[in-house]
Amino acid sequence: MSLLDQSLGQIATSVAGASAVFHQYKLDFCCGGQLSLREALAKRQLPADDIVTALQTLQQHPTEHIDWRTVPVKQLINHILTRFHQRHRQQLPELCRLARRVEHVHALDPNCPTGLADHLGDMYQELESHMMKEEQILFPMLAGGIYPAGPISVMEEEHLQHGDALDKLEQLTNNITLPADACNTWTALYIGLKELKEDLMQHILLENHILFVQPTSAAKNDDRQICCGSCQ
Structure with a gap:
């Protein structure tokens, strides 16, 4: 599934550093986390290219972090x-x-x-x-x-x-x-x-x-x- 079709919540909990990108562009990934990235960008009338590129860069160069989906x-x-x-x-x-x-x-x-x-x-x-x-x-x-x-x-x-x-x-x-x-x-x-x-x-x-x-x-x-x- 492409990043654009994933929800903001999915991305924020799976891509280390994604929340900082969302803060930069004022995208609500908590209460509005059910929206797909595509829907959220359309709602705020933001272009996709820069944000998707930033998220892809984080995916390609992951930092060490705890994946809270995997812990007890x-x-x-x-x-x-x-x-x-x-x-x-x-x-x-x-x-x-x-x-x-x-x-x-x-x-x-x-x-x-x-x-x-x-x-x-x-x-x-x-x-x-x-x-x-x-x-x-x-x-x-x-x-x-x-x-x-x-x-x-x-x-x-x-x-x-x-x-x-x-x-x-x-x-x-x-x-x-x-x-x-x-x-x-x-x-x-x-x-x-x-x-x-x-x-x-x-x-x-x-x-x-x-x-x-x-x-x-x-x-x-x-x-x-x-x-x-x-x-x-």
């Missing part, structure tokens, strides 16, 4: 908990603090992201509630080999809401673009926002397109292939 479910859950759940709980309170400082000091600047701190606070509350439901209810079920359609669909719907929250974040910050005279606090805030966006999109990708997908009977045991330690 419990290992993937642990990775999500430590790499994303813990990280979001560190990121958002600090970003809220920075945003309030920027809004206070630069309130009269037309580029000031007015309302950003409140929006980040709302994001934190929603994300914390979401993560708690995963940690207390869904993840233990998945770790036990149970794939409940209802709770999974609820989490996927909430992922769409997180995607909407990222869209609003970009609207408030002019696509997270710093003004020319931005101070150090403003700069640190927007660097953190870009990191949050990329982390949250990768987090949703791993859950929607790998963790929540029930494995075939041949892949249910915990003896599936795991990349070597040098990939960690």
Whole structure:
């Protein structure tokens, strides 16, 4: 199957570095990961040649990485908990603090992201509630080999809401673009926002397109292939 006919989620989870290409061209590979690359490019009216070439180059020169489709479910859950759940709980309170400082000091600047701190606070509350439901209810079920359609669909719907929250974040910050005279606090805030966006999109990708997908009977045991330690 050609790259153009594969879904963004398939490409992002199988081609190391593809997510960076998608970020560059603002292609939503998490909540919008079900679209084929062809459909996504048409939707955004983007030419295919440069993007396909970049992805083909990554395929031809792969870097060492863990293919999360091949690891035991419990290992993937642990990775999500430590790499994303813990990280979001560190990121958002600090970003809220920075945003309030920027809004206070630069309130009269037309580029000031007015309302950003409140929006980040709302994001934190929603994300914390979401993560708690995963940690207390869904993840233990998945770790036990149970794939409940209802709770999974609820989490996927909430992922769409997180995607909407990222869209609003970009609207408030002019696509997270710093003004020319931005101070150090403003700069640190927007660097953190870009990191949050990329982390949250990768987090949703791993859950929607790998963790929540029930494995075939041949892949249910915990003896599936795991990349070597040098990939960690």
